[in-house]
Amino acid sequence: MNKYLELVGYARPVYRKCELCKRVKDVNYRLDVKNAESSVMLVGSLDLCKHCAANMGEIIQKED
Numbered sequence: 001m002n003k004y005l006e007l008v009g010y011a012r013p014v015y016r017k018c019e020l021c022k023r024v025k026d027v028n029y030r031l032d033v034k035n036a037e038s039s040v041m042l043v044g045s046l047d048l049c050k051h052c053a054a055n056m057g058e059i060i061q062k063e064d
């Protein structure tokens, strides 16, 4: 997995706004965005619903 973009699953879903599709629903994942120069530092994170997390997961794993 990409070390600059990391999908982290929540232990239990949180009902809030998905920051990708902007819909308020069960949010199951968080996408941590790391600093491009040092993957140890966290720039911020986005809450994602299951659908968006699945899409982001596929994007992260694409190599081209």
Ligand SMILES: [Zn+2]
Pocket (backbone or CB within 6 Å): 018, 019, 020, 021, 022, 023, 048, 049, 050, 051, 052, 053
């Ligand atoms: Zn979403």
